[in-house]
Amino acid sequence: INLGFCGNPDAEEHVTAIQERIFHRHHEVGLNLGYIPDDDFYYAFPVGLSYTYSFNDHLSWEVVRAQMALNTEKDLKDNLESNFGVTPQEFSEPKYFIHSHLVFKPSYGKDALWNRGVINHETYLFxxxxxxxxxRDYSYGSSDSENAPSVSFGFGRKYFLNQNLCLNLEVRDTVTFKDDKTENNIWFGVSFGFRFNLSPRKTDQDSTVELLNHYLRDRDNE
Structure with missing residues (x-):
């Protein structure tokens, strides 16, 4: 007795293909440019360098991101003095930023550009x-400085221009714990990264070991 099962011949089988990430590199050195629009008295443009080490396709460590702020004054101070006759007692100007981040990379894909080419990208959280x-400048005395701890988090999109170059677009939220208050700033940024792997270091081979290897190979050929 033959027992059989007949399926629906019209049913379609769904097949999913997942491509491996083809642009993995362990090291990335980045040139960063940012814009902080919501500082009270300054338009801040952080400029700096970063180094990131990638453990695998899903986890990286931005070991250091060091930036210097290029600032221009807003009109708020002049408006307060001209319209309200009030002079702020303290002006706090951001100068330097140093941070380190864990980077999580859950998403990877590619886009077609006007049907003329394909660009690969990944989305990451940090x-x-x-x-x-x-x-800090005071209206009533000399200036001083403050190093305030901060927490930074956000998301970004990395576009792979080729095997070694990439373009990163990011949105960051920085919470800074200053002596007198906690300050929250949004940071919009773009960076260009150079990505690479280090070649294995060449080592000198011991002549005794080399002679022994030749001897063993000759014995195997006998």
């Missing part, structure tokens, strides 16, 4: 901490 240096 969380870390560091320090922000402020220069």
């Amino acid at each position: 969380l870390g901490g560091g320090m922000v240096n402020y220069e």
Whole structure:
């Protein structure tokens, strides 16, 4: 007796293909440019360098991101003095940023550009901490500085331009714990990264070991 099962011949089988990530590199050195729009008295443009080590396709460590702020004054101070006759007692200007982050990379894909080419990309999340240096100017005395601890987190999209170059677009939220208050700033950034692997170091081979290897190979050939 033959027992059989007949399926629906019209049923479609769904097949999913997942491509391996083809642009993995262990090291990335980045040139970063940012914009902080919500500081009270300054338009801040952080510029700096970063180094990131990638453990695998899903986890990286931005070991250091060091930036210097290029600032221009807003009109708020002049408006307060001209319209309200009030002079702020303290002006806190961001000067330097140093942070380190863990980077999680859950998403990877590629887009077609006007049907003329394909660009690969990955989406990443990051969380870390560091320090922000402020220069404080007072209307009633000399200036001083403050190093305030901060927490930084956000998300970004990395576009792989080729095997070694990438373009990163990021949105960061930095919470800084200053002496007199806690300050929260949004950071929009773009960076260009150079990605690479280190070649294995060549080692000198012991002549005795080399002779022994030749001897063993000759014995195997006999």
